[in-house]
Amino acid sequence: MGPLRMEVTLLCCVVVVLGALPFSSDAQLDPSFYRNTCPSVHSIVREVIRNVSKSDPRMLASLIRLHFHDCFVQGCDASILLNNTDTIVSEQEALPNINSIRGLDVVNQIKTAVENACPGVVSCADILTLAAEISSVLAQGPDWKVPLGRKDSLTANRTLANQNLPAPFFNLTLLKAAFAVQGLNTTDLVALSGAHTFGRAQCSTFVNRLYNFSNTGNPDPTLNTTYLQTLRAVCPNGGGGTNLTNFDPTTPDKFDKNYYSNLQVHKGLLQSDQELFSTIGADTIDIVNRFSSNQTLFFESFKAAMIKMGNIGVLTGSQGEIRKQCNFVNGNSAGLATLATKESSEDGLVSSI
Template sequence: MNSFRLIATFLCCIAVVFGVLPLCSNAQLDPAFYSKTCPNLNSIVREIVRNFTKIEPRMPAILIRLHFHDCFVQGCDASILLNNTATIVSELQALPNINSIRGLQVVNRIKTDVEKACPNTVSCADILALAARISSVLSKGPGWIVPLGRRDSLTANRTLANQNLPAPFFNLSQLKSSFAAQGLNTVDLVALSGAHTFGRARCSLFVDRLYNFSNTGEPDPTLDTTYLKQLQNECPQNGPGNNRVNFDPTTPDTLDKNFYNNLQVKKGLLQSDQELFSTPNADTTSIVNNFANNQSAFFESFKKAMIKMGNIGVLTGKKGEIRKQCNFVNKKSSELDLAALVSTESFDGDMVSSI
């Protein structure tokens, strides 16, 4: 039996090297992990995400972004959800996250209902992964089989959050380096950037493109002139920068290929988005063109990239813990009123990182 497992692991590693779905990048993750211990998990998560989406159509984009911001900082371990304590410096106050991370109330609501159904069983990290998948499906995007069995971290890392999360002003070289540091390749970069096909961004994140790109005193030349005027109307020069603009002006609440069509006509909202198409001689241009012409190709690459991203640095086995409350490690959970936490967050969200 042991030799069989060794052979299976070896074959799995070969599959990963040659680009097959990285379902087994961590052999302890298993889509059926909760099939006996929490059989109604998917339906609980789906119903809550669906109900919140009826109130706030941007919620699916917010939840996918939340999963991304978690995985890029010490792995997919729900560290982003931890609040400040005497021993924890929260990632929520990192520059890419401060005053912009949303969806916490949805995760807390899911955790409350899951704890009632399956106490001390399901990690907050797995809830984030499932919520991201369900968010994609609810937005007419693809679904995928989510490997499960992650455990929650006992700490957060604000320093890594400031270092690892790609910024909206990154050039292509910086984007590639940021993703490569997480084991993600160029196709993954372009596919995951497609999450900017829905959601909104605050004017302050791209206003320099409209008036003073790279300190030139001129707009970004890669912006379509008609789109530029539209953005200038929505984001006035020297304004407070708090207005929010749809990433995709055509289907702002749908996960589709329009993001790539927008890049082709110079209507990428963030500099980091347009860089994927407008950087001279870039290998990303052909990938953008492929996804713009073939939504199925985009969806397949998006699914693979989301699974691959969801496997970054996961804690399994006896590492970490299963938090009873997602914002605090277990020794603090008994001191909190979870119902109060669920009701305090507003939906006044924006996007900060490049995805």
């Protein structure tokens, strides 16, 4: 399939679901939702993540990414956590997720701790949302009051996971289309992409930029030549593609504005990163420049975008349920086909965020 045909096909896949998504309602979400029923939920979630991040600092980025991968598929309903069963086709085996998502075991640790304190009260969807905010704070990034009160889905949708999650080779047109499907605008796109200020990615997500960009036989011309040599040392031509490198070569485990400074000197790791700055005439260039020069502005925009994303397609009230275990719906443990428990060593294998 030629590059143009592939781009058109991908764009059609993105657009075809427009209108099918249950867009966000501010519904009954409230930061104080658990004030009376589980007042310690935030501190419980924080303690588990803090302990895990001591030995695996990359987990902070992985948990933010896990929240993103959940919300872009039928809304923020913890559908990504559901394992295969006789009736559920898990999103975990969708192309953007398989051998990519991390943090599933950590979410289960959190759920166990929360259930011990407040049984049957806190949803897995809210745990994912809280985990993302707490991960940002623990990485010295912004904090915000997380609207709570989501219910968990009774279904998953692997087809939507394959269609809705943006890929690392997306150009700006495809990125904007993928975010528009979710009701997110260009500023949201640039702000949420800033989550690539920490974490790591596999060589397979960007190796085409190093040796054979767009089937030219040459590297991506928007890639800094010094950075190119650094990446080639990590990702040899014809290698297995599983080696890891930092998204941000300057402060790899810190949540800051350096992602945007890297784009300005053509050191965006993924094509979808660099597209925000190197697309000629793009309205994203000014946003990148403003975020690069003003970390407070970036943090405020990131907070607003995370809250907006966290409201996509939420289930509230009598919708959905509070799962007892995050990996399967209540009463459906019989016939459970548990996926491999080994956590992947990759962050964001296919998704661009």
